[in-house]
Amino acid sequence: MPLDPGPRPDAGDRPAEARAADSAHAADRIAAAGATAVARAAALEVQVAALAEQQALTTHDDEHDPEGVTIGFERAQLLGLLSGARDEIAALDRAADRLRDGTYGRCARCGAVIPDVRLEALPATDTCLTCADLRRRRR
Known part of the structure; x- marks a missing residue:
């Protein structure tokens, strides 16, 4: 599917x-x-x-x-x-x-919808791609 x-x-x-x-x-x-x-x-x-x-x-x-x-x-x-x-x-x-x-399915940081494909790959994720990318860049 x-x-x-x-x-x-x-x-x-x-x-x-x-x-x-x-x-x-x-x-x-x-x-x-x-x-x-x-x-x-x-x-x-x-x-x-x-x-x-x-x-x-x-x-x-x-x-x-x-x-x-x-x-x-x-x-x-x-x-x-x-x-x-x-x-x-x-x-x-x-x-x-x-x-x-x-x-x-909502980002804990910004409230945006987390895409289904991300939730399928990472069921425990609580951040959208944008916020996850920002977090990685800050490290």
């Missing part, structure tokens, strides 16, 4: 059935992304636990053990990925709250 990259008409201009279908689609999109993020977080937690168990069986002499640095790097990488998955879950929870409040 092709995605409409343009702005949606104001919600008040659309029939209730169309708004309800959009809301249901958004809820499904957020739920699917949330389920994926939760599964990813769970898998990463298992990997972190396995790595901790592996570390318990090895020496802790990183200076002379060439695997020590690798294990430390792998642990940091896994913890970073886990943190990202947890951040994504929190962002999707906030998106679900915005959907319930009727503000999902």
